[in-house]
Structure formats: structure tokens, C-alpha cells
């Protein structure tokens with residue numbers, strides 16, 4: 001255990017808070033979609049430089065971007081492996097409806113998932129830990145990972161490919177990873193996690209159903225792809241019910257049904273279905289995807305139509321299950337005694353999964369719901385805004401885990 005008293009840690013956080021709130025709101029006002037987080041990336045590097053924390057930028061270049069927005073920073077420490085802390089920086093293609101003073105100035109783009117809060121929290125942790133490192137050695141080296149493209153672009157996978165977990169010139173490899181997410185349904189002050197799967201494996205699909213179009217008055221001369229696609233929507237619902245162990249879990253949701261744009265009396269020749277498949281177990285995920293392709297093809301065949309199904313969709317990577325290791329959750333519990341470990345896994349996806357597949361990791365959530373309120377707008381809602389009162393809580397959690405410092 002590190003010999004720094006909790007009061008000193010809280011004091012340092014309090015001193016940083018006003019600026020962190022300003023940073024969080026600045027990031028909120030200037031959001032960037034996946035791999036376009038140039039504003040956030042620049043602000044991260046500016047703040048790290050001000051705090052004299054060494055860093056490397058330009059990581060995790062996106063498929064269409066000129067320069068990577070990912071940033072990795074580090075502080076030295078006594079142990080042989082570093083503790084990794086991660087923040088995601090990207091925003092969503094949503095038109096903001098918060099009406100707040102720091103609302104997005106980028107039309108149609110907003111921080112509706114609170115990644116502005118995550119980024120500010122990790123900046124705060126770097127600043128506080130850098131101050132603690134002055135004149136003393138941190139118990140563990142710390143790696144700060146600011147990644148792009150959590151929302152579908154698998155920025156974490158590109159950060160890992162660019163070496164964010166590996167030995168760096170003045171920092172050892174990352175031994176454990178920790179990441180957090182603001183949680184609107186939990187009250188402010190609560191921190192929750194669980195051992196094992198915490199977020200789902202996800203895959204997006206697109207199915208093109210091809211038949212033969214023609215006049216709606218003569219269906220017997222056509223092969224109607226709308227009727228075939230309708231049968232598919234119904235049939236795939238049986239996969240979770242009939243092909244998956246009832247004790248396990250999975251979900252298949254069709255979210256888009258696109259067909260026909262001609263006259264009202266024309267049967268089109270194709271229909272397109274899009275949606276998502278999710279599971280909390282890799283084996284179940286494989287069953288769902290395999291059966292989905294089979295059921296889609298056989299269902300359409302009954303109506304004389306053919307199908308093409310793909311899980312490879314531009315900008316929407318498949319994510320594995322995020323699995324919290326008992327060891328990493330134990331380390332978290334040791335420094336956060338009030339941590340609840342009874343969080344139910346969610347069917348949402350998180351690209352933190354890529355880190356958890358490489359090193360023992362723990363992903364946890366921090367409550368955002370203000371005291372005295374029953375609810376607040378949820379993640380990805382146009383009225384969602386990260387609760388600034390949670391910034392200090394997140395910074396303290398990250399600092400404690402980096403310091404291996406027990407709570408009080």
C-alpha cells in the first residue's frame with residue numbers, strides 16, 4: 001500500500017476539479033465522431049504537456065483519417081508492470097437537445113455517451129498522479145490510454161495494434177487494464193461492476209433479399225422479397241428461443257427494413273434488413289451467427305427468393321465480450337471498499353473488450369443520476385449530458401487503483 005493519505009488525494013482532486021469541469025464542457029462543446037476526435041486529442045495533449053506527463057500522439061489512425069487521434073501517456077513507478085487506465089474520446093451522430101450552455105457547436109454530432117466525461121476524468125487522473133509522483137515514486141507505473149472510436153469503430157483494437165499495452169521506451173508493459181463508464185441509471189456516488197462477462201459480444205448484420213419485382217396486381221408472376229423478408233424477421237426470433245440454452249442469453253434485433261421506393265403498386269425486386277446480434281458468451285455468439293445465416297437463407301428460399309448476409313459492415317466492427325477478471329475486480333474492490341460487484345451484465349457492446357482479451361481487466365460504471373431525481377436521460381439520448389459531479393468520483397477511483405491505495 002502506498003503511503004499517501006486519502007485526505008491528500010482528495011485535496012489534490014479538489015484543486016483540479018474546476019479546470020476539469022471546464023475541460024469536460026469544452027470537450028462536450030466540440031465533439032468529434034469516431035476517428036475524427038481531433039479537438040479532443042489536441043486538448044488531451046495540451047493538458048498532458050501542461051502537467052509534464054510524457055505522451056505519444058498520432059495513434060490508432062482510422063481507415064479514412066490522415067492522422068491518428070489516439071494518445072498514450074505514462075508515469076514511472078516501482079512495479080515491473082504498468083497499470084493501464086483507459087478513456088474513449090468519440091461522440092455520436094446525434095443532434096443535441098440539451099439546450100445547455102456548453103451544447104455541441106458541431107451540427108448533428110454530440111457527446112451522448114459521456115465520453116467527454118471519461119476523457120476529462122483520465123486527464124484529471126494524469127494530473128493528480130503526476131503531482132503525487134513529484135518527489136516520490138509511484139508504487140506502479142501508470143499508462144494512460146486515450147482512444148478514438150469506441151462507438152463501433154474498434155479504436156481499442158487499433159490502439160493495441162499500435163502498441164499501447166506493450167513495453168515503451170520509458171514504460172514497462174501494461175499488466176492490468178481498468179476502464180469506466182458513466183451510468184445514468186445508477187445514483188451519483190455508486191460504483192458498480194461484476195466478475196465475468198460485463199458487456200456483450202456484438203455483430204451488426206445486413207441481409208439483402210432478392211426476388212423478382214413486378215406489378216402488385218400479378219403477384220403470381222413475381223417473387224416478392226417483402227413477403228420473404230417479413231418471414232425472415234419472424235423466423236430469426238426463434239433462434240434465441242430454440243437454439244440457445246435457456247440459461248444463456250442472446251438477442252437478435254432487426255432494426256431496419258428497407259424495401260420499395262417506386263409506385264404503390266410495384267413489388268420491388270429486393271429488400272434489405274439490418275440489425276444486431278449480441279451474446280454474453282463467445283460460443284453462443286457463434287451459434288447465433290451461424291443459425292442466423294442458415295435461417296435467413298432457408299426462410300427466403302421458401303418464397304423463391306435468395307439472400308446475401310454479411311457481418312462485415314463499414315465502420316461497425318464486431319466486438320468480443322468484455323470479461324472482467326476476478327483478479328482485476330479484486331484489485332478494484334481492495335481500493336474501493338464500497339464497490340458493488342452485483343451489476344447485471346448488459347447487452348450493450350464496449351470495445352474495452354479488446355483490452356480485456358489481452359490482459360486481466362476490470363470495467364466498471366459510476367453513477368451519474370443526481371440526488372433527488374428518479375431518472376435522467378439515458379446514454380445515446382439527445383438530452384443526455386455527463387454529470388460534472390461524477391468527475392471527481394471517477395478521478396479518485398482511477399487514482400486509487402493506480403496507487404493501490406485502500407479506501408476509507
Ligand SMILES: [Zn+2]
Nearest residue numbers: 113151379380
Ligand atoms: Zn455509447
Ligand SMILES: [Zn+2]
Nearest residue numbers: 113115150181
Ligand atoms: Zn460509451
